Amino acid sequence: MKQLILDLSAQGAPSFDGFAGEENRELLYALRSGEEKNLYVWGAHGLGKTHLLQAWLAAAEQAGQRCLHIGADKQLLCRLPESDYDCVAVDDVHLCDEAQAAALFTLFNQWRDAGTRMLFTADVPPRALPLREDVRTRMGWCTVYEIRPLNDEEKMLAMHELARSRQMYADDDIYRYLLRHGSRDLPTLTATLIGFDNYALQQGRRMTLPLLKQFLQQDHS
Numbered sequence: 001m002k003q004l005i006l007d008l009s010a011q012g013a014p015s016f017d018g019f020a021g022e023e024n025r026e027l028l029y030a031l032r033s034g035e036e037k038n039l040y041v042w043g044a045h046g047l048g049k050t051h052l053l054q055a056w057l058a059a060a061e062q063a064g065q066r067c068l069h070i071g072a073d074k075q076l077l078c079r080l081p082e083s084d085y086d087c088v089a090v091d092d093v094h095l096c097d098e099a100q101a102a103a104l105f106t107l108f109n110q111w112r113d114a115g116t117r118m119l120f121t122a123d124v125p126p127r128a129l130p131l132r133e134d135v136r137t138r139m140g141w142c143t144v145y146e147i148r149p150l151n152d153e154e155k156m157l158a159m160h161e162l163a164r165s166r167q168m169y170a171d172d173d174i175y176r177y178l179l180r181h182g183s184r185d186l187p188t189l190t191a192t193l194i195g196f197d198n199y200a201l202q203q204g205r206r207m208t209l210p211l212l213k214q215f216l217q218q219d220h221s
Helices: 022-033 049-062 074-078 098-114 133-141 152-165 172-180 186-203 209-219
Strands: 038-042 067-070 087-090 117-122 143-146
Touching (some): 022 038, 038 049, 038 133, 049 117, 074 098, 087 098, 098 117, 098 133, 152 172, 152 186, 172 186
Parallel strands (some): 067 087
């Protein structure tokens, strides 16, 4: 199943509903069903791993489970006040330094013995992690999924879904223009679309291609 989560504007709890891409279907099922105890999700930057991780945690919290999120502050691995959690998610494992990787090795074993559900994300598969071998081995014990990039048609559908969720109207030529110009990763596309929607509202005007070009020119000036 593949990539990213649609609305990155943080309206409410992150959700799986915005995920798109036929090739990512199996991954999305694994995350939603909970049938896999431990998951490792990897893929290139910009495919939505962090949003996916947050949606997984949000679903667990809504179910009343005790959750731990290790995000940018990897040093938290070295100073956890407790390790009794139902679900643990560690984002961007590849960014751990030597001390953090050592702590992660110890914590992984504790969490596994306690039956804690685990989710890890990284830019590379377990075998390519720039970490010590025993940590790479532990990550490889998880069920591993690669997030694959969306094609242009799927990105169009994702932007349509974002527009629907925000109750905004934009012609297809706006989506096509965004795909042809600037960054093509979905987080940037959706962030630009959200910014354009806000700009159009401030201007009291419809979302049109001329207004989009004006917005983009202003944004880069």
